[in-house]
Amino acid sequence: MALINGGHLVGKYLKEVEKVDIVFGISGGHIEAMLDGFTQYNIRTIDVRHEQAAAMMAHAWSVYAGKPGVCFLTAGPGFANGLTGIANAYLDNAPLVVLCGRHPLRDDLKGALQEIKQMDIVKPITKWAATCFDIKRIPEYLSIAFRYAAEGRPGPVFLELPPDILSITVEESQVPMPVCTTRKYRMHPDDKDIKAAVELINNAKKPLFLGGSGVGLSHSSESLKKFIEKTGIPFMLMNYGRGELPDNHPNSVMEMGNLGLMFGVGQADVLIAAGLRFNWTFQSGQLIPPSVKLVRIDIDPHELDRNCAADVGLAGDIASVLGELTAHVRNNDHSQWAETLKAAGRSVLDYELRMRKTSSDPIHPIRLVAQIQKFVGDDAIYVADGGDTSYFGLAFSTSQKAGVIATAAGLFGCLGTGIPFGMAAKLARPDKKVVVLNGDGSFGFNAMEFDTMVRHNIPVVCVINNDCAWGMIKHSQELSIGCDRLQCAELGTRHYEKVAEALGGHGEFVTKDEEIIPALTRAFASGKPACINVMTDQTITSPATPLFYQSLKME
């Protein structure tokens, strides 16, 4: 007779059924048996300094490793601290599995330590949430959780595990492990819709393909490549779709940038939008004039006409829908149109392209980006986190899947996500260089994670675009309420690199253009987590700021 406790059952299920070998969180008394389960089943734990970072890392793990990420939270404050990361994953459709402790069922309504109605709080920001009350059903509940996280449109799930079931034992043979039930279901669009889309695509003179996170979440590199190369359609990839085909692919028009896209999208005759929500960054669809025929592909049918009605809507997994389209579309060549788009983009971005090449004092943020790119190259993972910093960071180019992500530019606009994403990227792809471009404001949210990076040997290089302010807020206030009435917008000059040094990392302070590359050289050579604090031009406003300002103008 072999006994096993509930915490060990969690570890056993994660390891043996889901093949999970890394989880993210912070320890706590309510989940002690589960922590021991991780030890028992040889699951690596990355213990962070604030639970929001754990949820963000697990979310990021799902992006970089391509499978659900798992985070563990203890009851009460641990749970509450994780909420920001869970909410961010919810709006990003990330398959995040949250395992959370709670006060004992035995002590319900007695004023137990950390007694709070967690389920009522977390339900609106999860795809599925449940409490398990029976030790024998732990594997079953975990199986349901993973299925909900990954199937259909992905999203975060929450499983509450009371100590009453984690810390008691059961005869192991009475709790068989379920087989891995996460299957790939295929949704098939209506044949007549496929036919209509094919007709639009075949007759298009100036088509454009825009791919969003759905392209990345469906791992569609291969089918996307076949579709793009057969149709010859120019493409741009965004969010978690970035890098599914490299930025330097012959059909890529990534160099247009977001501004070039805003300027040029209305000139396309057919737009194919795949796994891309037309949210506020697309001015809720108003960016696309009625003259443009619109083919939308999304795993969630509700997205197909949201904010902008599709001429043809194809509900299904991006990779499989693209596969079906490729079988029916004609070979074509739109290289001339692609060159026209790129040329128009260069005219719109003329100023930025000049700034990239020009040494500046004070340093222009786009020049900082160009110098980092020059040193680090395309075969790397870039994460940008901030307001204006996100805009500039999106100018990195990459050959890596999810190789450029502006983590704070998602629907939740969640500053502070950069460092957790950078750490998860380095853990998922240890052979790649990882650079986080942080604003000085956003750096503050998870700066203590330099301690995590040092303890777990995660050598991410974090470059701070330091304009001594909440730049996007400051410049937006300048537009809305005037330069003389700025409120809570400025931060001052701070030596953030010394924070990294104090925690055991490598620090650099840069004020001049010619110091950027030597500082990067030393930072990477150190082999340590590094912080390069770069003082940049405080007057520079990114084009994203007026967009942000306009989006909140109420009359």
Add this chain to the structure above:
Amino acid sequence: MRFTMLLFALYEILKRASKRNVAYRNYIGSIHRVKIMIKTADGKRGRLFIFDQGKVMTQSGANHPYDAAIVWADAKTGFKVMASQSDAEQFKAAATGKMKLDGMAFFAQWFNDGVKLVM
């Protein structure tokens, strides 16, 4: 000459719209001190449009500081494309390098979108 006159006429139209056209007045809102320059690449012709708390003001000439600029290769192209009020013509000018944006390009787009509300 026609380009210069067009820019002045545009100022008059925008100034009037800022007072009488509700949609345009709401569009420019109470934005503080945004300066848009429209000029030729040689800097010989140009006009600055200043938007400040609902008012539209102007200064002639191309040598003023600005937040964003629409820079035409020459006055003839500038006149032709602007007078056409066509997005396609503007896109074509950009694609052939005859129209470039300088500074905070988004504001140039913002300016153009505002003009569309009035025309």
